[in-house]
Amino acid sequence: xxxxxxxxxHNGHGFTPDPTGRYFRNLEEAHNEALRDxxxxxxxxxxxxxxxxxxxxxIAVDETVARTVRFPEAFDLKLKA
Numbered sequence: 001x002x003x004x005x006x007x008x009x010h011n012g013h014g015f016t017p018d019p020t021g022r023y024f025r026n027l028e029e030a031h032n033e034a035l036r037d038x039x040x041x042x043x044x045x046x047x048x049x050x051x052x053x054x055x056x057x058x059i060a061v062d063e064t065v066a067r068t069v070r071f072p073e074a075f076d077l078k079l080k081a
Contacts, residue, residue: 003061005030007037011055011071027066030059038074
């Protein structure tokens with residue numbers, strides 16, 4: 001059975017609610033999609049010379065946040081060689 005999840009974005013541009021949502025079999029699939037979304041957002045900003053990992057995506061079912069995915073979770077950060 002598919003559930004309807006909403007991906008509400010909080011980042012340096014403010015709050016962007018997800019008005020339509022997407023369907024996934026479970027929260028784990030929704031979480032993996034949020035990671036892909038974060039990587040896409042950050043890669044677009046990195047092309048412009050910005051790397052801001054302070055954002056998050058709140059995955060909600062109806063009005064309830066089921067999980068928060070913070071931007072750094074989407075990356076394996078290596079700062080030194």
